[in-house]
């Protein structure tokens with residue numbers, strides 16, 4: 001790896017995550033800087049850049065180095081403005097006050113961003129702006145380790161299975177906010193392998209999350225039970241990394257092999273939690 005002298009990194013755990021220092025994400029990255037960060041991303045799947053000070057445009061420009069930013073489906077922001085590919089993730093309602101409403105807080109459920117797209121997504125870049133005094137960590141579950149640790153009998157049972165991922169399913173079951181006809185046209189359900197292979201590392205991934213609605217070819221209830229069982233396995237503490245936010249952290253992660261969620265261990269209806277997110281589109285085959 002050709003690493004610029006100023007750029008240093010420190011692994012967070014032996015299997016997942018690294019902190020990256022010596023780069024200012026406001027700047028246009030040189031090819032050498034970009035390729036060093038890209039290599040670290042492929043190796044560690046989750047990168048933390050502490051102490052950044054970036055605006056939405058700079059965050060979008062950083063994301064564009066990795067691919068095409070993906071616009072959101074629900075385009076009306078809580079403040080009534082139009083949300084595009086770079087948007088806030090917040091617990092604030094239309095009046096700018098903290099709320100526990102699930103219409104706003106679906107990020108507290110395990111998911112891979114945009115798993116309902118035919119190509120899923122490559123990465124998310126999330127930037128911490130306002131955080132509660134304690135708690136509100138983002139948890140990341142490593143779906144590669146989760147697959148590896150399955151009993152051989154379960155690996156055989158799930159071999160070749162395919163899963164429907166549906167944005168509408170999430171809206172109905174978690175947000176309780178039915179899609180509009182306009183939105184439905186933009187997000188037809190898609191099918192992904194239950195155990196895709198990571199395109200870079202070749203490792204197998206137990207790919208699930210809140211958009212996983214059914215298993216192709218299994219009776220609905222049986223498929224749902226299997227999804228629940230596998231997701232409970234994948235989100236056990238030994239596969240989970242918690243990121244404790246400080247304002248100015250930019251965290252980027254690999255949506256191909258991680259699911260994540262915010263933690264509701266603080267007074268969600270009382271303290272403000274505001275982050276800025278951009279998701280980079282994935283590539284097919286997923």
Ligand code: SIN
Pocket residue numbers: 089107113124126137138260261262263275277
């Ligand atoms: C997300 O779901 O992309 C955001 C996670 C968070 O709010 O911590």
